Amino acid sequence: MSTVLITGATSGIGEQLVKDYSAKGWQVIACGRNQEKLAQLESLDETVHALKFDVSDKEQTQQALTTLPALPDLWIFNAGNCEYIDDGVIDSDLMSRVMEINFHGVMRCIEVVQHQFAKGMRVALVGSIASEVALTRSEAYGASKAALSYFARSYRNDIAHKGVSVSLIFPGFVKTPLTDKNDFDMPMLISVEEASKRIIEGLNRGKDYIYFPRRFTWILRVIGTLPYQWQAKITAKLVGVKENGQ
Numbered sequence: 001m002s003t004v005l006i007t008g009a010t011s012g013i014g015e016q017l018v019k020d021y022s023a024k025g026w027q028v029i030a031c032g033r034n035q036e037k038l039a040q041l042e043s044l045d046e047t048v049h050a051l052k053f054d055v056s057d058k059e060q061t062q063q064a065l066t067t068l069p070a071l072p073d074l075w076i077f078n079a080g081n082c083e084y085i086d087d088g089v090i091d092s093d094l095m096s097r098v099m100e101i102n103f104h105g106v107m108r109c110i111e112v113v114q115h116q117f118a119k120g121m122r123v124a125l126v127g128s129i130a131s132e133v134a135l136t137r138s139e140a141y142g143a144s145k146a147a148l149s150y151f152a153r154s155y156r157n158d159i160a161h162k163g164v165s166v167s168l169i170f171p172g173f174v175k176t177p178l179t180d181k182n183d184f185d186m187p188m189l190i191s192v193e194e195a196s197k198r199i200i201e202g203l204n205r206g207k208d209y210i211y212f213p214r215r216f217t218w219i220l221r222v223i224g225t226l227p228y229q230w231q232a233k234i235t236a237k238l239v240g241v242k243e244n245g246q
């Protein structure tokens, strides 16, 4: 039986991944903070084990991940948060909160479990297509995912000799509690079921970079190759917010 560890398992994309991997007969180690949700996930199947910890707390992360119920073949670091900057006013506490979870949280998890990484395993990091082009109000979120993207591409090279693969996942807009808070147009929004399917398919095929939905992420990737001034004009139209933030 294969085992997958999933952080951010108590909601949205992570929760759907738990359900789908469990339905496929995998042993799942589901991580999150929401105790009630973790208990619900454990009741899905006896092969689902819950681990409660906050990725922004080093001690909790260390304690939770030091002794795992099984050795994962696949490690999906998905826990994340999004907060937007309003009117270009930088709030360093907000910036830190987002970086703490989306970037340092992943580093904290990897730091604890890295000595268990072995040949044939795969580490999957859930980034965002927002890291490919600068979107409005995304100074914190986009920067945290750009940091994760750089990390993944560099880390892949450095652990390749161990036979460990690294996948970087670039979702577009997925309907989850995280995006339910958004008050702007989200083009080509997809369901968590679709997102989970795309992730599982991509990982099964051993893909290092997984983009979905294909059309939306392809458009943003093409925009990302244009001169910066053009990118700003086009993306402002695409996400339904004017270039000057109005």
Ligand SMILES: NC(=O)c1ccc[n+]([C@@H]2O[C@H](COP(=O)([O-])OP(=O)(O)OC[C@H]3O[C@@H](n4cnc5c(N)ncnc54)[C@H](OP(=O)(O)O)[C@@H]3O)[C@@H](O)[C@H]2O)c1
Residues within 6 Å of the ligand: 007, 008, 009, 010, 011, 012, 013, 014, 031, 032, 033, 034, 035, 053, 054, 055, 056, 078, 079, 080, 081, 082, 101, 105, 126, 127, 128, 129, 170, 171, 172, 173, 174, 175, 176, 177, 178, 179
């Ligand atoms: N939805 C989208 O459109 C979209 C697009 C691109 C990328 N993504 C990325 O996909 C990932 C999942 O997002 P989602 O949309 O599924 O969001 P979500 O429904 O809000 O789920 C976020 C998950 O992260 C966990 N989490 C947040 N802060 C945590 C912390 N400090 N410690 C431990 N766990 C924490 C939450 O668990 P608890 O509540 O139990 O703490 C929850 O399970 C994120 O990395 C997000 O950036 C999402």
